[in-house]
Amino acid sequence: MLLEGSCFTLEGSPIQAAGVPPASPYRVGRKCMAVNLSDLAAMAAIPRAAVISVGLPRRGGRELAEELYRGARERADQFGVAIVGGDTNTWDGPLVVSVAVLGQPGPGGVIRRSGARAGDWLMVTGPLGGSIQGRHLDFLPRVREALDLASQSAIHAMIDLSDGLAMDLPRLCAESGVGAVIERGLVPCHEGVSFEGAIGDGEDYELLLAVSPEDGAKLAGKAIRIGQVVEAQGAWLDEVGNPLPRLGWEHSFS
Amino acid sequence: MLLEGSCFTLEGSPIQAAGVPPASPYRVGRKCMAVNLSDLAAMAAIPRAAVISVGLPRRGGRELAEELYRGARERADQFGVAIVGGDTNTWDGPLVVSVAVLGQPGPGGVIRRSGARAGDWLMVTGPLGGSIQGRHLDFLPRVREALDLASQSAIHAMIDLSDGLAMDLPRLCAESGVGAVIERGLVPCHEGVSFEGAIGDGEDYELLLAVSPEDGAKLAGKAIRIGQVVEAQGAWLDEVGNPLPRLGWEHSFS
Numbered sequence: 001m002l003l004e005g006s007c008f009t010l011e012g013s014p015i016q017a018a019g020v021p022p023a024s025p026y027r028v029g030r031k032c033m034a035v036n037l038s039d040l041a042a043m044a045a046i047p048r049a050a051v052i053s054v055g056l057p058r059r060g061g062r063e064l065a066e067e068l069y070r071g072a073r074e075r076a077d078q079f080g081v082a083i084v085g086g087d088t089n090t091w092d093g094p095l096v097v098s099v100a101v102l103g104q105p106g107p108g109g110v111i112r113r114s115g116a117r118a119g120d121w122l123m124v125t126g127p128l129g130g131s132i133q134g135r136h137l138d139f140l141p142r143v144r145e146a147l148d149l150a151s152q153s154a155i156h157a158m159i160d161l162s163d164g165l166a167m168d169l170p171r172l173c174a175e176s177g178v179g180a181v182i183e184r185g186l187v188p189c190h191e192g193v194s195f196e197g198a199i200g201d202g203e204d205y206e207l208l209l210a211v212s213p214e215d216g217a218k219l220a221g222k223a224i225r226i227g228q229v230v231e232a233q234g235a236w237l238d239e240v241g242n243p244l245p246r247l248g249w250e251h252s253f254s
Numbered sequence: 255m256l257l258e259g260s261c262f263t264l265e266g267s268p269i270q271a272a273g274v275p276p277a278s279p280y281r282v283g284r285k286c287m288a289v290n291l292s293d294l295a296a297m298a299a300i301p302r303a304a305v306i307s308v309g310l311p312r313r314g315g316r317e318l319a320e321e322l323y324r325g326a327r328e329r330a331d332q333f334g335v336a337i338v339g340g341d342t343n344t345w346d347g348p349l350v351v352s353v354a355v356l357g358q359p360g361p362g363g364v365i366r367r368s369g370a371r372a373g374d375w376l377m378v379t380g381p382l383g384g385s386i387q388g389r390h391l392d393f394l395p396r397v398r399e400a401l402d403l404a405s406q407s408a409i410h411a412m413i414d415l416s417d418g419l420a421m422d423l424p425r426l427c428a429e430s431g432v433g434a435v436i437e438r439g440l441v442p443c444h445e446g447v448s449f450e451g452a453i454g455d456g457e458d459y460e461l462l463l464a465v466s467p468e469d470g471a472k473l474a475g476k477a478i479r480i481g482q483v484v485e486a487q488g489a490w491l492d493e494v495g496n497p498l499p500r501l502g503w504e505h506s507f508s
Binding site: 001002003005006007051053054055085086087088089090091092093094096098100102 | 255256257259260261305307308309339340341342343344345346347348350352354356
């Protein structure tokens with residue numbers, strides 16, 4: 001669920017948030033669909049259908065809805081996904097958008113976060129960090145890449161990097177009951193982005209996967225090795241015992 | 255999508271709205287699932303699976319989520335529906351809940367709003383009005399009733415009464431390209447509720463259906479005749495030319 005003023009801000013809206021540049025409803029709509037497609041990509045699944053529900057601010061809600069839908073529809077069409085339902089409501093609050101994408105298992109079956117094994121290579125599908133410059137809205141979910149990787153290798157575990165490598169890697173490790181060593185020099189950073197930005201900025205929507213070294217070697221040109229899975233539980237930098245900085249986006253309650 | 259302060263208010267929350275008595279998160283969760291099941295009932299479809307997404311207020315969000323889910327799960331279980339996905343987010347705003355239910359066609363195929371014909375009987379599945387006393391939260395969606403009706407008759411058109419008969423009847427008529435005459439003396443009202451309340455209060459979640467008189471006669475004891483479909487477009491009270499009062503809940507933009 002994407003929430004105005006928290007996950008995004010809209011051009012011309014009275015609701016703005018520090019550090020979140022405002023975007024058009026069209027780009028927000030595209031993103032809402034894309035983040036859900038990315039969840040399917042993370043399982044190397046084939047997306048088929050989507051439902052989209054909105055809570056619209058009363059003022060200007062109709063135009064907003066049309067532009068949102070145009071963006072959502074564009075991304076859905078790009079991946080052969082039919083928008084099959086959902087609902088619309090209005091209120092005096094900010095814009096709220098909820099999308100759910102339904103799909104079916106891809107060629108490698110359903111891939112989870114829980115299958116990484118000590119000795120596996122950890123790989124990512126592209127450079128990380130600095131997404132707030134625009135990629136956080138305009139990114140293409142790695143649906144096709146995931147299906148391609150799954151057809152060429154036995155992926156042991158996979159996750160999409162939505163909250164930053166430093167936050168998402170420990171999730172994959174915890175689900176798999178393993179640890180991981182990331183090699184600082186191997187992590188691909190977007191131009192002008194520091195290592196800390198690459199692991200902490202979040203909203204990359206690249207995929208992080210664990211595969212055997214033999215399979216990893218086959219994925220040259222498609223995924224980049226950034227480290228390996230180890231038995232010692234934890235997320236480590238360069239060597240076990242040296243913790244990866246705790247960065248990234250944590251969903252919190254108070 | 256159900257929006258705190260607009261569609262419902264929560265006990266103990268700082269967000270209250272005039273005329274909306276506060277409810278527990280458990281009852282709100284039940285309602286969120288029930289209104290979506292009611293949409294399937296309106297098509298005489300068989301609900302199978304649901305996705306549920308929430309935008310949680312940061313303060314107390316975890317307990318809130320657990321109680322919401324308990325309510326949603328109860329209604330889902332009652333109708334054999336599996337909760338198969340969704341997502342969770344937190345923000346500084348009010349509670350937002352989005353549910354989508356997936357299903358398959360029932361014994362009469364998929365029933366739409368668009369098949370009513372002049373001469374049809376209009377029937378409802380139960381008494382109307384006064385739902386704000388608690389039925390708006392606790393109602394049972396008419397899923398089984400709809401499947402039963404569809405197995406005993408050829409339902410031409412159907413809609414669930416979420417915004418009030420006076421608002422939902424014109425929708426069914428517009429989709430079918432027909433009009434309707436409602437007989438004041440036939441509309442079943444909940445105890446202590448006026449005719450105006452019965453057609454305008456909304457949130458009844460009873461079903462309104464159009465069937466041939468022959469089929470309607472077969473549904474005695476299961477649905478109550480309240481009027482008939484006519485060619486003259488419009489929603490009429492007792493006779494064509496006398497408009498049904500414009501009451502009920504309209505989703506509006508400004």
